Amino acid sequence: MEAVGERDKLSAPTVSEQAGDAAQAPLLAPLLARGIVFAAYVAFCVIAFVYVVYAGTPFWESVQAAGYLIVVLGLQVYFSRPDTSANMPVTYAVLVTQAFLVLVPLTQFGQSWIIMPTLLAANAPLVLRARWGWVVFGLVVLLAPVLELVWTGDPVLAARALFGATVAALEIYGLTRLARLITEVHDARAELGNAAVARERMRFSQDLHDLLGLSLSTVGPKAVAARDAMATDPERARAELAEILTVSRHALADVRLVASGYRDTSLDEESRTVESLLADSDIDVRIEVSHGELPVEVRTVVVAVLRAGSASVLNKPGVNTCSITMRRVGDAVQLDIVDDGEPDDDGAPLGDTPADTAEMLMARVVALGGTLTRGPRAGGGSRLRLRVPLGEDRADERIDREEPADQVPRKAASLASWLMRAVFIGLVVNLALKLLLRDLDTITVVTSIAYGVGLLAVQLGYVSSTDRVFRPPMTYIVLAVQALLVFLPLWQFGAAWVSIPGLLAGSALLLLRPLSGWLVFTGVVAATVLALATFVGDAIVIADTIASTVSIGLVTYGLTWMARAMHQLRSVRRELARVAVADERMRFARDLHDLLGLSLSAITLKTELAQRLMTADQDRTRRELMEIVDISRLALADVRLVASGYRELSLNEESRSAESVLVAADVDVRLEMHYGELSPEVRTVLATVLREGVANVLRHSVKGARCEITVRQVDRMVMLEIVNNGVAGEPTLSPGGSGLRNLSARVERLGGELTAGLSADGTFRLSARVPA
Numbered sequence: 001m002e003a004v005g006e007r008d009k010l011s012a013p014t015v016s017e018q019a020g021d022a023a024q025a026p027l028l029a030p031l032l033a034r035g036i037v038f039a040a041y042v043a044f045c046v047i048a049f050v051y052v053v054y055a056g057t058p059f060w061e062s063v064q065a066a067g068y069l070i071v072v073l074g075l076q077v078y079f080s081r082p083d084t085s086a087n088m089p090v091t092y093a094v095l096v097t098q099a100f101l102v103l104v105p106l107t108q109f110g111q112s113w114i115i116m117p118t119l120l121a122a123n124a125p126l127v128l129r130a131r132w133g134w135v136v137f138g139l140v141v142l143l144a145p146v147l148e149l150v151w152t153g154d155p156v157l158a159a160r161a162l163f164g165a166t167v168a169a170l171e172i173y174g175l176t177r178l179a180r181l182i183t184e185v186h187d188a189r190a191e192l193g194n195a196a197v198a199r200e201r202m203r204f205s206q207d208l209h210d211l212l213g214l215s216l217s218t219v220g221p222k223a224v225a226a227r228d229a230m231a232t233d234p235e236r237a238r239a240e241l242a243e244i245l246t247v248s249r250h251a252l253a254d255v256r257l258v259a260s261g262y263r264d265t266s267l268d269e270e271s272r273t274v275e276s277l278l279a280d281s282d283i284d285v286r287i288e289v290s291h292g293e294l295p296v297e298v299r300t301v302v303v304a305v306l307r308a309g310s311a312s313v314l315n316k317p318g319v320n321t322c323s324i325t326m327r328r329v330g331d332a333v334q335l336d337i338v339d340d341g342e343p344d345d346d347g348a349p350l351g352d353t354p355a356d357t358a359e360m361l362m363a364r365v366v367a368l369g370g371t372l373t374r375g376p377r378a379g380g381g382s383r384l385r386l387r388v389p390l391g392e393d394r395a396d397e398r399i400d401r402e403e404p405a406d407q408v409p410r411k412a413a414s415l416a417s418w419l420m421r422a423v424f425i426g427l428v429v430n431l432a433l434k435l436l437l438r439d440l441d442t443i444t445v446v447t448s449i450a451y452g453v454g455l456l457a458v459q460l461g462y463v464s465s466t467d468r469v470f471r472p473p474m475t476y477i478v479l480a481v482q483a484l485l486v487f488l489p490l491w492q493f494g495a496a497w498v499s500i501p502g503l504l505a506g507s508a509l510l511l512l513r514p515l516s517g518w519l520v521f522t523g524v525v526a527a528t529v530l531a532l533a534t535f536v537g538d539a540i541v542i543a544d545t546i547a548s549t550v551s552i553g554l555v556t557y558g559l560t561w562m563a564r565a566m567h568q569l570r571s572v573r574r575e576l577a578r579v580a581v582a583d584e585r586m587r588f589a590r591d592l593h594d595l596l597g598l599s600l601s602a603i604t605l606k607t608e609l610a611q612r613l614m615t616a617d618q619d620r621t622r623r624e625l626m627e628i629v630d631i632s633r634l635a636l637a638d639v640r641l642v643a644s645g646y647r648e649l650s651l652n653e654e655s656r657s658a659e660s661v662l663v664a665a666d667v668d669v670r671l672e673m674h675y676g677e678l679s680p681e682v683r684t685v686l687a688t689v690l691r692e693g694v695a696n697v698l699r700h701s702v703k704g705a706r707c708e709i710t711v712r713q714v715d716r717m718v719m720l721e722i723v724n725n726g727v728a729g730e731p732t733l734s735p736g737g738s739g740l741r742n743l744s745a746r747v748e749r750l751g752g753e754l755t756a757g758l759s760a761d762g763t764f765r766l767s768a769r770v771p772a
Helices: 026-054 059-080 090-103 106-113 119-125 130-152 155-187 193-227 234-261 267-280 296-315 355-366 394-401 407-436 441-462 475-497 501-511 514-535 539-613 618-642 651-664 680-700 739-749
Strands: 284-292 323-331 331-337 371-376 382-389 666-672 708-714 717-725 753-758 764-771
Touching: 026 059, 026 106, 026 155, 026 539, 059 090, 059 106, 059 119, 059 155, 090 106, 090 119, 090 407, 106 130, 119 130, 119 155, 130 155, 155 371, 155 407, 155 539, 155 651, 193 234, 193 618, 234 539, 267 296, 267 323, 284 501, 296 323, 296 331, 296 355, 296 382, 355 371, 407 441, 407 501, 407 539, 441 475, 441 501, 475 501, 475 514, 501 514, 501 539, 514 539, 539 618, 539 651, 618 651, 651 666, 651 680, 651 708, 680 708, 680 717, 680 739, 739 764
Parallel strands: 284 323, 666 708
Antiparallel strands: 323 331, 331 382, 371 382, 708 717, 717 764, 753 764
């Protein structure tokens, strides 16, 4: 806190040694910020009381001043509370009471009390509307130079009083305002993530609606049309069934493609998979991958094109060799898939990939600013080329562009930087005014001001930078430079020495470890006192210097620490938002797999069964067709519901659906359900486990296999068990957020356990136990 009047009055924040750097624990920032602010208020009132006593005030009047200061301190703590509303009558009453306690005693204590109105100036913008708050701020600050002119008639002293009061008020306002903003931003740290997740849900919902909604909405009417045409127009019925089969297969492929777009896929793993598939088909394959780190959305599109392109090579006749190259070319990533087969005549970049899936993938490529082309190459064969420009992760860009949810922290970070600059510049201006009060030669004044400006440049350019990493030896070099700028004038000018050692003391706290920082802080204060005592014997001047050095040092630390904490909290919010978006994408991929995969597989199986039974058993065919209608309606409902959160599933409905699907796949099913009332969360998780388990049975069991599904409740535990034989290979735990691994995570969140594996008798057993 800078001087007001002839001596440098102060307010000082003190901080705990355990506070540490905000970079180490930004989420503890609210607690530390409130501690700094409270210490600043205490120091402000203590120093004010010291100057009342040093002014020779009688004992009982000093006691009266102490009472005023205690009440003012309590009122100031009220303003610093994060939940203090500016629009409440009690807040205005507190402000008026404080105005009385800091203005009226001026008639009693005079210059020794002149610092106190700065509290009123600092609180006005916090309580009153923006325009009126700063008007009151200016009027109260102007009171100091006016009183100084009345008391001394010296314009230079009045100018010092003006700048001193301004800097002091900005320090108190800045510390209070930043502490409240830090608390506000900390409490709302998940807000940005919620907004980003909401946008991802909308985008996901649109993708599902555009891609799967239309396909699924055609299945039911086609099944009804096939049923109605069976007796009168069998050929039309077969055509409708063929179309249903095509739609369901394409929709299932699209589910996998959409899910891959929301899952963080690995290019290295995908490359090895493609290499294995091509080699197993007797194709001589050569893969070169050198792409570096890619944004997630670019990576997933490259993976999707790699899958589709390799599938096209596998389906093309006459292919003997294939070369796949993935590399960075300038500011883009380029994928080339070259084969020696016959060039495609239709010019379709993705060969025989279903048209709707290819269209969606092309739209993704275009959205990223990329190109996807296919054509013949010199020497025979064809080349598929994908080129996508690189940039920062699009999800990060969307998060960083988010304005409503990030408006407060962005403004708070700007306010913190502005306040730091204003206070430090004010210190240098006050230094220049202090020099003008002394009878010094021009060279001394100019040189001292140059030292002050250099000190300010180091402070703002390095020490108080919010995005700089502090590491030795640069840290020690900066402190050494500041020490020279502080103490070199002592060697040059002696008794005329004027500097701002508090900046050096505050920098030590910021740049060094806590113990070392406090030792250097104490050493700077001691050195300053010893240097001044050599030339000045006045105890009040020495006490004033100690208070000023400690105050400026702690204010330097407090403002810089809060500014850094605000920037770090903003970074934490963005990081939490990115994590939330990544988690939500994984949830999308998981729910697509869990909720839609089985439904679409069931439609495919039942359609194939209906095709086989249409001439042999028309009644059974009609029942299968109506079940297709029901399943398609359920799948369409899942499309609408999956993006809005977890869907509450019915265990009974899922068990009946599972039985029907397994029977259609020629699996002998035995179903036993014995359980009582279950919570929606337990029902949904068990139903999801049942879906995945049945999907595994369909994928890994041969025809004619047996499957037993049992749900039973014993005391407070409910167990779902799926046992099947005829396993054609052990089911694997699917990576990437789906399959049995994903189910295990869901079950564990409910406090249960999921196990899966082959038994000694050759059966596969999937078991989930959860608290009822």
